[in-house]
Amino acid sequence: MAKQYEFPSKGLPYLLVTPQMVIVFLFFFWPSAQAIWQSFFLQDPFGGRVIFVGFENYAKLFNDPDYWASFRVSVLFASAITISSMAVSLFLAIQTNKKIRFDSFYKTMMIWPYAVATMVAGVLWLFMFNPNVGVIAWLLKYKLGIEWNHLLKADQAFLLLTIASSWKQIAYNFVFFLAGLQSVPLPLVEAAAIDGAGPIKRFWTIIFPMLSPTTFYLLVMNLVYGFFETFPIVHQVTAGGPGKATQILVYKVWRDGVINLDLGGSSAQSVILMIMVIILTVVQFRFIERKVTY
């Protein structure tokens, strides 16, 4: 390959990347370094004394049943969101992709919830399920005999968070699944139909394998959403409760840092979360690289 043309300037490129680099260093690398640094110290929250404690903050976390409970509920929560929202959006994308009338109307109606803030999605469903004024809570109580109170019942709190988070995430998955489905070559599907494959067989043997890059990408993105971006819903709807039943990891970082002022412990948790995100990023990137060459 011939060498690509490049502008000859020496100083200019540095000037051009400076704003981005300043922001990245100031608001990403510096805070990250701080988090790593602080995770090795025990700090007096009111300034003053700092004691180096090595890995004690980490050891404390790993011996803390609360931390493991939080870990467990985060994994369950992220999995519940990922599975439910991906399954529903794939199903809806398949229906929209059937060359039916009004498909662009349907598409718009599926996509707009993407614009709703995670926190607002939480408030919408909170209002539906509020034990005193909620329409659904009322229906459940007086029509089905189910006493709804997510402030007291852990499984109901978990269910409500999952509904609100998945409701919002369906739009995102729908966009990608529909784009993926539209790139499946139609002649291939028709050839299989002529050979006698029914719609279900065609889906599992042709369409689903061809969608696998999209599915994998969405799997990672949904896990990231479920683990890290659902803080607003948890904060608004259950505040980690009842008790600590829905205290996911990002909520615990916030509570320990902002409310309990345990900087060392909160920083150690931040470091662990950052490692998790970086692993997911690398997995995602490796995969994208492979797809590009393929």
Place this chain on the structure above:
Amino acid sequence: MIEQRKSARAFPHIILWLAILIILFPIYFVFVASTRTNADILSAPMPIYPGSHLVENYGRALSEGAKNLGASAMTMMKNSFIMAMGIAVGKIVVSLLAAFAIVFFNFPGRKFCFWAIFITLMLPVEVRIMPTYKVISDLGMLNSYAGLILPMIVSATAVFLFRQFFLSVPREIAEASQIDGASSMQFFRSILVPMTRTPIAAMFVIQFIYGWNQYLWPLLITTKQEYYTLLIGINRMLSGADVLIEWQIVMATVLLALIPPVIVVVVMQKQFIAGMTDTEK
């Protein structure tokens, strides 16, 4: 298509209408609540059709907000808008410049810059709350627009999208502009940026929504009412005891927070979908 039976043709329509009803269900009741008195809402079950207090409720929300909040939805909308625009425009400008440098220049440290930016790709602010808060507080940016906007501009997505697009631009254009005597910045301004308008529009939609919908960060750094965004206002209105909540005002504010980004997505749907699926590639 392949299937021809009538029942098979009706099936997707039934399913999709069902989905639309479920998606719209909470929005409808929030709208009904925003047109009623608080007494209507508290006398559960709330009536299922809209009431006659629409103008009154939205008027009060916009001009003064709920009792004890001390911020009107008008002010909060202004703040949400400034934050969303600041993040969208700031991110696009900064990322265009960085991507231009990385693609069109060869300089020592280019690889390093690329990786330093890349590593921030998926890292949400949620995982580095305390130290970022400290940086902003040390810079004296608590309760300020700069504090709301600047840390949210960190993110590699825009740099990557623009980088990909720039890589597909034929280099002969750059070379020719150079031969014609244009400087590299003239090439950037009058040739490259106009060529990039589709990805820029896509990024704008995504980042505007991202900025408008920020929650944790404004929650941390805005303690003064005049800097509340809509979402923070809603949180504050809901944080009292249930009986003290003015549901009708809260629900009007919820719709005011929800409608602007939805309009942006619906109107710019094409750019939005292109932008989302392009960052994947």
